[in-house]
Amino acid sequence: MRRLTLRQFRIFEAVARNLSFSRAAAELHLSQPAVSMQVRGIETILGMPLTEQVGRRIHLTDAGREVLHASQAITARLDDLQHNLAQLKSVDSGSLRLAVTSTVNAVATGILVRFRGRYPGVAVHLGVSNRAEVLELLASNRIDLAIMGQVPEGLELSATRFMDNPLVVIAPPDHPLARKRRVTLEQVAAEPFLVREAGSGTRGAMERFFAARGLEIRSSMEMSSNEAIRQAVQAGLGLGILSLQTLELELALKRLAVLKVEGFPIMRHWYVVHRADKRLSPVAQAFKEFVLALPRVPRSTRAR
Known part of the structure; x- marks a missing residue:
């Protein structure tokens, strides 16, 4: 039985990862026919199909997933070897x-x-x-x-x-809560919040903190970066919860204020x-x- 080559493993890994012969070819700087020929060669050696086309999309067969797993393990080991040497x-x-x-x-x-x-x-x-x-x-x-x-x-x-990564509640310096020496969780929960996207660690920590205390924050806007939240809070669009260690410049210039909220900071x-x-x-x-x-x-x- 003929053996698969490292080149074939690398080519198939690119095809399986992209689920596209053309994108894999572009990534590997090869022609699409050359990539297709190598995959067909693997299928000939193994005697079973590795991909199937449903409509315009490529899917891996069970055999294809097995070969992908082996390809990733082999190429990862080789990359480690070359990098470490x-x-x-x-x-x-x-x-x-x-x-x-x-x-x-x-x-x-x-x-x-x-x-x-x-x-x-x-x-x-x-x-x-x-x-x-x-x-x-x-x-x-x-x-x-x-x-x-x-x-x-x-x-x-x-x-x-x-x-340690302490999370704090931030507001514009002229926000009414910024002048209070103690802010309750109920007061904060009543305010609109600018939050990160679903799946964000900061958002998850914030939601768990309030849920554990029987409160639910009122989200007014979802944003994909902390920088966007900082700017929106400065503009007065709502409150935010961010890492204290990322606010040094804004606090020094008094563009933002950290509210003295009971139970905060959330320590992550x-x-x-x-x-x-x-x-x-x-x-x-x-x-x-x-x-x-x-x-x-x-x-x-x-x-x-």
Whole structure:
């Protein structure tokens, strides 16, 4: 029986991931007929179809899903091998593939500045995405590490907490509640809120906090970034709940105010995350150790 080649595995993985021969061909810089021929070659060797077309869409057969799983495992191992061998010479000359969620971007940028100060020769490739996209990057082994705030259970990930992340209620400085020395949860819940999209870790923490106290917040607008929420709160469109550590500039310039709400801040955490089965390169290991050595934000952090 003929053996499948690594090239065939890589080509089929691209087809299966894109569910498109043309998109896979563009990604691999090959012609579509060449990609189709390679997939047909795999099917000939295995003696069963790997894809089926329903209407205009391509779907994987059961055999196709098995081959995809094997392809991902093989190519991930090879990528790890090539990447780690390239980094063995020196931490100073390596590269780091890092992804962060948009919530932690401002803090991660400060961490990277300090890390590059210690290792100026390291090339950093930083991606800022939403939580779902960061998890996909981890699952497909396209990054070394991620920094995020909510790590789902059930996935084979290694997640280590390294910093507290207090969430606070923000308002325009001239908001009536900003002048109060104590704000009740009932007062806050009566106000319109600007919230992140469904699935956001910040939104989930906010909704769980109020639900546990028998309250429901009134959402006036849903936004896809923390920056959009900051600007909308400044414009007086509603209140918001964001990480205190991302508000330094706005608070210093008195563009926003942190409300003194009972029970706040909501204390969450940031984690450095990687695949549990991934052997970290020297650079990735150095970055992880650097992050874990950072001073933690005290649990008694309160807005002033």
